[in-house]
Structures are given as structure tokens and as C-alpha cells.
Amino acid sequence: MEKREQITDQIKKLAELLEPLTVEISGSSLVWNGTEYAESKSRHSNPSASRWQQTLVVIANLLEAQKCEISRTQLNYLRSTLFGGMGSLSDAVGIEMLESEEVLVQFREILLELYHILR
Numbered sequence: 001m002e003k004r005e006q007i008t009d010q011i012k013k014l015a016e017l018l019e020p021l022t023v024e025i026s027g028s029s030l031v032w033n034g035t036e037y038a039e040s041k042s043r044h045s046n047p048s049a050s051r052w053q054q055t056l057v058v059i060a061n062l063l064e065a066q067k068c069e070i071s072r073t074q075l076n077y078l079r080s081t082l083f084g085g086m087g088s089l090s091d092a093v094g095i096e097m098l099e100s101e102e103v104l105v106q107f108r109e110i111l112l113e114l115y116h117i118l119r
Helices: 003-022 047-065 072-083 101-118
Strands: 030-032 037-039
């Protein structure tokens, strides 16, 4: 598998984990829990999760549409955007955003794998 495809796969996984946080749920809504529609606590959509989820989807779509291997400039951009310190994805995501320790662990594992691919 090409490096570009590996990066795209990991970015898609991160976007999928953030997607549920981009949806506002009212107290009377039924939500699919993987096996059935069930009642859920009301929740406002998370603006930070929405921003990052949309950014990750755009990055994945652009990389997927690209015919050639990823360039050094693109790798530098991804390293900076995803791991570049304050304001980066790795800085922005925490338990307060993901709302669950289990999801946070999954997110961190995918992020770590992506970090190693981008090196």
C-alpha cells in the first residue's frame, strides 16, 4: 500500500470517530447505537469536532483523488496541521471533546499510527 493510501485511511478513521460529535441530539431523538434505535441524552454539536471532522474529510478526499504519490510539501503540511503544537489536531482533541475515554484511546492510537506514517 502506498504511503498516500495509508495516510488517507488513517485520516478517514479519525474523521469517522469525530462524526458523531458533529450532530446535535435533542432529548426526544432516537439514535442508532449499532444494533437498534435507542433514546439518547441531548447533546449540542461540538464546534471543534465539526471543524476537525470537516478538515479531515477534505484532506482525505483530496489525497484520494490524487493520482501521484504524496509530495514532501504535502507531508510537511500534514505534520504541521495534525501535530504542529498549539492549534493542531493532536493539541485540540481531548476527553472533553470525545466525551469517552474509550473513544479517546482509539483516537490516540490512530493518531499515533498516522504520526509514524508521516515520519
